Amino acid sequence: MSTAGHEAAANAPTAGEYIVHHLTHLNSTGHAQKSIIDFSVINLDTVVFSVLMGVLGLFVMWRVAKSVTSGVPGRMQAAVEIVLEMVNEQAKGIVHSAESRKAVGPLALTVFIWIFLMNSMDFLPLDLLPTIWQTVTGDHHAYLRVVPTADLNGTLGMSIGVLLVCLYYNVKIKGFGGWMHELFTAPFGSHPLLYPINFAMQMIEFLAKTVSHGMRLFGNMYAGELVFMLIALMGAAWAGTTTGVFLFIGHILSGSIWAIFHILIVALQAFIFMMLTLVYIGQAHEAH
Amino acid sequence: MNLNATLFAQLVVFFILAWFTMQFVWPPIVKALDERAKKIADGLAAAERGKQDLELATKRSTDALREGKEKAAELIANAEKRGAQLIEEAKANAKVEADRIVAGAKAEIEQEAVRAKEQLREQVAALVVTGAEQILRREINAQAHSDILATIKQDL
Numbered sequence: 001m002s003t004a005g006h007e008a009a010a011n012a013p014t015a016g017e018y019i020v021h022h023l024t025h026l027n028s029t030g031h032a033q034k035s036i037i038d039f040s041v042i043n044l045d046t047v048v049f050s051v052l053m054g055v056l057g058l059f060v061m062w063r064v065a066k067s068v069t070s071g072v073p074g075r076m077q078a079a080v081e082i083v084l085e086m087v088n089e090q091a092k093g094i095v096h097s098a099e100s101r102k103a104v105g106p107l108a109l110t111v112f113i114w115i116f117l118m119n120s121m122d123f124l125p126l127d128l129l130p131t132i133w134q135t136v137t138g139d140h141h142a143y144l145r146v147v148p149t150a151d152l153n154g155t156l157g158m159s160i161g162v163l164l165v166c167l168y169y170n171v172k173i174k175g176f177g178g179w180m181h182e183l184f185t186a187p188f189g190s191h192p193l194l195y196p197i198n199f200a201m202q203m204i205e206f207l208a209k210t211v212s213h214g215m216r217l218f219g220n221m222y223a224g225e226l227v228f229m230l231i232a233l234m235g236a237a238w239a240g241t242t243t244g245v246f247l248f249i250g251h252i253l254s255g256s257i258w259a260i261f262h263i264l265i266v267a268l269q270a271f272i273f274m275m276l277t278l279v280y281i282g283q284a285h286e287a288h
Numbered sequence: 289m290n291l292n293a294t295l296f297a298q299l300v301v302f303f304i305l306a307w308f309t310m311q312f313v314w315p316p317i318v319k320a321l322d323e324r325a326k327k328i329a330d331g332l333a334a335a336e337r338g339k340q341d342l343e344l345a346t347k348r349s350t351d352a353l354r355e356g357k358e359k360a361a362e363l364i365a366n367a368e369k370r371g372a373q374l375i376e377e378a379k380a381n382a383k384v385e386a387d388r389i390v391a392g393a394k395a396e397i398e399q400e401a402v403r404a405k406e407q408l409r410e411q412v413a414a415l416v417v418t419g420a421e422q423i424l425r426r427e428i429n430a431q432a433h434s435d436i437l438a439t440i441k442q443d444l
Contacts, residue, residue, distance in 0.1 A: 037290065039291075050301060058313060065314075084317050152290075153294035156291070
C-alpha cells in the first residue's frame, strides 16, 4: 500500500512523475524502454521477483511433499493437500486423459501457486521495496516494480507457455496429420474452398486465447497496482494542506478497502489463469 | 507495457517450475492422498465385514441354542417313551408270571385234590371194608367177596 506515500511527496515529484516512476521497470539498460518491442532488453525486477516467488512456493510445497504422510496430516500438509485436491478435482473435470493429468495437474498447481504469490506482492506497501532498493543502491531514482504479474512480459510469457503445452498435446493426442486436418477442416467443415477460412479462424483462435489469457491477468494486476498508487498519492497530498487530514483518513480508508478487495482479485485471477490453462489444454485433447 | 526478452525468461522459468512440481511435489502428495483414501476405504470395509461377522455369529449362536433345546426336548421325549415302554414290558412280564404262578398253583391244587380223593377213596374203601367185615364177619368170608369189594372201591 503506501505508508511511504508522503516520502514521495518529500522528494517532491509531481503526481505524474510519481506514477510514471513506479510504472518503470528496473531493466538491463538502466533507463525506461523506448520502443514497444525490444528483445535486447530484460526486466530484471520481474525476473528476480517471479523466480523468487516461484522458488518460495515450490520450496514450501517440496518441504511438505518430502515429509508427506498418508496418516494424520499436519496443518501445513493439510493446507497443501486442500490446494492440490482443488486443482486435481478441476483437472479431472476438464482434462479427461488420466495420463495427461499426471503432467497437467502439476502444471496447473504450479500456475496457481506461482501466480497467487506473484499477485500477493501487491500487498506489500507500495513504496517499501522500491525505497529499500533505492537506499541500497544509493540511487534515489532507481526503478523497481515488485509485481511480476503487472508486467505484460510476465503474463504473456506464461500464456505462451500454456500455448506451447496446448500445441504439444494437439500433436500428441491427434497426431500431426490429425491436427493438420483439424486446422483446415474445423470449424466450418471439409471443403477445399473453406480450408483457408478454417485455417485463419484457427490461427485467430490460438492468438486470441493466448493474448487474452496473458492480458486478463496483466490488466487486473496493473489496474490494481495503479489504484494503490492513486490512493498513495491521495495520502501524499496531505502534507501542507488544510483539508489534508481528510485526505489522510481517506487514504487509510480507501487503502484498506482496496487491499481487502484486492485479496479477492489476487486469488480470483490466480484461479482464473489456472482454470483457463486447464480449459485450453482440455480443448487440445478434444477433436472437433 | 513494453515487450522485451523478459517474456522468454518468464517462459523458461514457467517450464522449470512446472517440471519441478511434476517431479518432486505432485507425485508424493498424490500418492499419500491415494494411500489415505485406500486406508479409509479399507477401514470402512473392515467395519462392514465386522458387522456382518457379528450378525453371522449371532445367527449361529441362536441356531445352536435352538438346536440344543430341540435336542434336549427330543431326549426327554425319548426317555419318557422308553420309560412308558419299560413299564408296559414290566406289566406284561408280571402278568405272564402271575398267570404262570396261578396255573402252577391250580395244577398243584388239582394234584392235591386227586391225591386227597385217592386217600379218601382208600380210607372209605378201608372203612367200608371194615364196616362190611364187621357186618359180614359172621356170615361171609372176606376173601370170598374180595373182588366185589375191589369193584366197589373202584366205583368210589
